[in-house]
Amino acid sequence: DTGVSQDPRHKITKRGQNVTFRCDPISEHNRLYWYRQTLGQGPEFLTYFQNEAQLEKSRLLSDRFSAERPKGSFSTLEIQRTEQGDSAMYLCASSRNPGNTIYFGEGSWLTVV
Amino acid sequence: ELKVEQNPLFLSMQEGKNYTIYCNYSTTSDRLYWYRQDPGKSLESLFVLLSNGAVKQEGRLMASLDTKARLSTLHITAAVHDLSATYFCQCAGGTSYGKLTFGQGTILTVHP
Numbered sequence: 001d002t003g004v005s006q007d008p009r010h011k012i013t014k015r016g017q018n019v020t021f022r023c024d025p026i027s028e029h030n031r032l033y034w035y036r037q038t039l040g041q042g043p044e045f046l047t048y049f050q051n052e053a054q055l056e057k058s059r060l061l062s063d064r065f066s067a068e069r070p071k072g073s074f075s076t077l078e079i080q081r082t083e084q085g086d087s088a089m090y091l092c093a094s095s096r097n098p099g100n101t102i103y104f105g106e107g108s109w110l111t112v113v
Numbered sequence: 114e115l116k117v118e119q120n121p122l123f124l125s126m127q128e129g130k131n132y133t134i135y136c137n138y139s140t141t142s143d144r145l146y147w148y149r150q151d152p153g154k155s156l157e158s159l160f161v162l163l164s165n166g167a168v169k170q171e172g173r174l175m176a177s178l179d180t181k182a183r184l185s186t187l188h189i190t191a192a193v194h195d196l197s198a199t200y201f202c203q204c205a206g207g208t209s210y211g212k213l214t215f216g217q218g219t220i221l222t223v224h225p
Contacts, residue, residue, distance in 0.1 A: 031211065042201055042215035043156070056212050091155060098211070099144055099163055104156040 002026070004105035006092050012111045013082055020078045021108045025094030032075050033102070034067055035091040036060070043091055049075060082112045115140050115206035119216035126192045126223050134219045136185040136202035145178050145185045146203040146213070156201065159187075192223045 005024040013019050025032050030051055035043035046065070047057045051072040064082075069075040079086055089107040116139040126132055136145070144163055148156040160169045162178035162185060169176050173196065175188045185202055202216045 033211075033213070035215075042218045045212050045214060048211045048213075050211065058212070093156075098205075099161065101158045101161055102146060102213075103158065104148075106155045 004092055004094050004103050006090075006105040006108045008108060009106060010109045010111075012113060015084060015112055016081055018078065018080045019082060019110060020076055021090050021092075021110075023075045023077070023092030023094075023105060025074070025092070026103055029094035029096050029103075030072075031095045031098065031102075032069055033093040033095075034075070034077050035093065036088045037091060037107075038088045046077070046090075079110075082110075084112045086110060087112045115142070115204070115212075115214045117202060117204060117214050117216040119200075119202060119219050122217055122219060124219055124221045126189070126221065128193055128223055128225055129191050131191065132189050134187040134189070134200055134202075134221075136187070136204075136216055138183050138185075138204050138206060138214075140183075140206040141180070142183070142204040142206040143180075144205050144213075145176075147176050147185070147187055148201045148203065150199045150201065150218070152199075159200075189221075192221075194223050194225070197221055197223045 007022045032049045034046040037043040047067050049069040064080045067077045091107045093102050093104040095102045118137045147159040150156050160176040165180040167178045173190045178185045199218045201218045205213050
């Protein structure tokens, strides 16, 4: 296993711009999760996929956030019209099935200036 | 909505001592996870607990799950400096099978 891969690792953007993060899960992992973590806090659930189906989405996600996993493999998380409050680390994780170990990627750090 | 609470939030330990971190959750859950996070890094999976009475051990760490009490513990035996990190518990609960909620984290510092 090569691990969960996230890209880019760091992103600085101006307020109002759109950003997109990509996550490549471990091969054959059906479940894919997105979390957001700010400094000193625990990760907050954003959304999860079972294969290509987005099964749940947090109320934390406003209309500015969207996630896709079009072929049940990699996933993208897009944030439109970024705000300073979006500055955080965005974490992607995957697992084979519920109840299996969940593996996290290294995270994508977003700074909105 | 599922709530997950850890205590203590901050733990300063001497090397060689034992201590326990507690994780309480508010609704029934069939899975409980423990993670370690080093500063500026991502999360490393430590344990997955799937049933009442489950106990798992790895080195100086031992995790247990009591689903009736809605409580998991992470016990640290003879702490060493390398265990200094933030520890999180995470569980799924209620009607949501995939929405996994984290506790606030416990910042552990082990000093000589």
